Amino acid sequence: xxxxxxxxxxxxxxxxxxxxxxxxxxxxxxxxxxxxxxxxxxxxxxxxxxxxxxxxxxxxxxxxxxxxxxxxxxxxxxxxxxxxxxxxxxxxxxxxxxxxxxxxxxxxxxxxxxxxxxxxxxxxxxxxxxxxxxxxxxxxxxxxxxxxxxxxxxxxxxxxxxxxxxxxxxxxxxxxxxxxxxxxxxxxxxx
Amino acid sequence: xxxxxxxxxxxxxxxxxxxxxxxxxxxxxxxxxxxxxxxxxxxxxxxxxxxxxxxxxxxxxxxxxxxxxxxxxxxxxxxxxxxxxxxxxxxxxxxxxxxxxxxxxxxxxxxxxxxxxxxxxxxxxxxxxxxxxxxxxxxxxxxxxxxxxxxxxxxxxxxxxxxxxxxxxxxxxxxxxxxxxxxxxxxxxxxxxxxxxxxxxxxxxxxxxxxxxxxxxxxxxxxxxxxxxxxxxxxxxxxxxxxxxxxxxxxxxxxxxxxxxxxxxxxxxxxxxxxxxxxxxxxxxxxxxxxxxx
Numbered sequence: 001x002x003x004x005x006x007x008x009x010x011x012x013x014x015x016x017x018x019x020x021x022x023x024x025x026x027x028x029x030x031x032x033x034x035x036x037x038x039x040x041x042x043x044x045x046x047x048x049x050x051x052x053x054x055x056x057x058x059x060x061x062x063x064x065x066x067x068x069x070x071x072x073x074x075x076x077x078x079x080x081x082x083x084x085x086x087x088x089x090x091x092x093x094x095x096x097x098x099x100x101x102x103x104x105x106x107x108x109x110x111x112x113x114x115x116x117x118x119x120x121x122x123x124x125x126x127x128x129x130x131x132x133x134x135x136x137x138x139x140x141x142x143x144x145x146x147x148x149x150x151x152x153x154x155x156x157x158x159x160x161x162x163x164x165x166x167x168x169x170x171x172x173x174x175x176x177x178x179x180x181x182x183x184x185x186x187x188x189x190x191x
Numbered sequence: 192x193x194x195x196x197x198x199x200x201x202x203x204x205x206x207x208x209x210x211x212x213x214x215x216x217x218x219x220x221x222x223x224x225x226x227x228x229x230x231x232x233x234x235x236x237x238x239x240x241x242x243x244x245x246x247x248x249x250x251x252x253x254x255x256x257x258x259x260x261x262x263x264x265x266x267x268x269x270x271x272x273x274x275x276x277x278x279x280x281x282x283x284x285x286x287x288x289x290x291x292x293x294x295x296x297x298x299x300x301x302x303x304x305x306x307x308x309x310x311x312x313x314x315x316x317x318x319x320x321x322x323x324x325x326x327x328x329x330x331x332x333x334x335x336x337x338x339x340x341x342x343x344x345x346x347x348x349x350x351x352x353x354x355x356x357x358x359x360x361x362x363x364x365x366x367x368x369x370x371x372x373x374x375x376x377x378x379x380x381x382x383x384x385x386x387x388x389x390x391x392x393x394x395x396x397x398x399x400x401x402x403x404x405x406x407x408x409x410x411x412x413x414x415x416x417x418x419x420x421x422x423x424x425x426x427x428x429x430x431x432x433x434x435x436x437x438x439x440x441x442x443x444x445x446x447x448x449x450x451x452x453x454x455x456x457x458x459x460x461x462x463x464x465x466x467x468x469x470x471x472x473x474x475x476x477x478x479x480x481x482x483x484x485x
Binding site: 024043044047074075077078079080081083084085091093097098100101104113114115116117118119121122124125129130131132133134137140144154155158159162163164165166170172173174177178180181182183184185188189190 | 205
């Protein structure tokens with residue numbers, strides 16, 4: 001037996017679809033024919049709350065919370081398999097990125113480790129101009145997974161003992177120029 | 192042949208053995224790689240997950256710096272390749288994005304006219320140097336070595352022009368040009384989990400286990416990769432995969448440039464092959480340190 005919850009029409013968010021349309025690449029989802037090529041191509045759809053096909057369907061129906069709180073968008077590893085196979089050439093990975101950013105903006109990301117990693121990554125780049133992998137890992141572990149910090153030790157040691165874990169960051173020189181660019185983007189506002 | 196070289200952050204850190212092998216191999220292949228002065232991080236997938244315009248803008252700064260040199264930009268990292276290449280394509284495709292990125296670059300005294308071609312090092316090696324030239328440079332026979340060609344995701348998707356997104360063959364032909372045996376590796380473009388290894392370790396470990404299993408079932412002695420993150424996940428986490436899935440994988444994960452270096456007769460240490468987490472197996476080490484002809 002298929003177990004289904006019925007959701008009352010008035011609980012759905014009918015503005016959600018137009019909001020998604022307004023996102024860069026958001027109009028793309030109009031083209032979806034629900035064929036399921038994306039979900040069957042995705043290496044991780046088997047653990048997702050909803051596969052990409054269903055996500056598109058949920059967006060159209062106005063299931064805002066279900067979409068933005070789903071693990072789907074954070075399990076997408078940007079492998080682009082769905083995007084290159086989509087018969088309607090929908091840039092599905094870009095839609096997932098747009099949903100990630102919308103979820104961050106709306107604070108629907110409590111406890112999502114991928115968000116902690118992404119934010120700290122951006123912080124590395126904004127500080128040094130380059131990613132300092134060692135510091136990123138340290139900051140990520142402290143913020144996201146301190147109770148399990150020990151589980152990272154064997155891998156860290158393998159890198160360190162093979163001289164593949166430099167302790168000092170590799171900085172770019174003209175960080176001021178990069179900061180001017182970033183400040184300008186702040187002024188312009190995200191797309 | 193001269194190129195503008197964009198190393199990316201990883202080859203200066205966890206993938207420094209990749210850089211070692213590139214330093215050793217490039218001159219022998221006649222490739223002059225001039226590092227892009229004061230490059231910055233491409234943004235990777237992580238930056239794009241939180242800020243879109245910023246991500247495109249920092250990525251475009253690199254293209255703007257490279258443009259006056261009038262040379263192809265070459266990167267050894269699949270993630271950098273995808274991001275820089277995608278930025279290039281999207282700036283051409285979306286006028287609104289181009290205009291805003293243009294304004295952002297202008298604030299830093301830069302401009303970008305869209306005239307840079309972004310390429311992966313594998314593309315340059317197989318298409319500019321060519322299989323025949325490489326085969327003619329082989330000094331150490333790798334006969335009997337079974338190699339799994341692992342392309343991963345971002346070298347072949349989404350905007351790649353030099354190979355097929357599902358059924359790529361460039362690295363297969365390269366492995367054969369080097370005199371090794373390339374196995375029919377069905378998992379060659381399946382994702383390793385990338386940064387999920389940090390955030391959803393259980394899922395990434397399972398993906399990597401499947402990659403290693405297919406290689407083992409086909410009898411591969413080693414797996415060859417083109418991406419720092421794929422290499423790290425499969426190499427550094429292989430012990431953990433074995434512990435979790437009760438497997439006994441012992442498959443060295445090496446960069447394609449390291450394999451080229453071995454064929455050219457270069458010493459293993461110079462290629463960073465002494466600094467893998469999964470060490471070369473004894474027969475492989477003997478083969479790799481074997482006699483050099485000519």
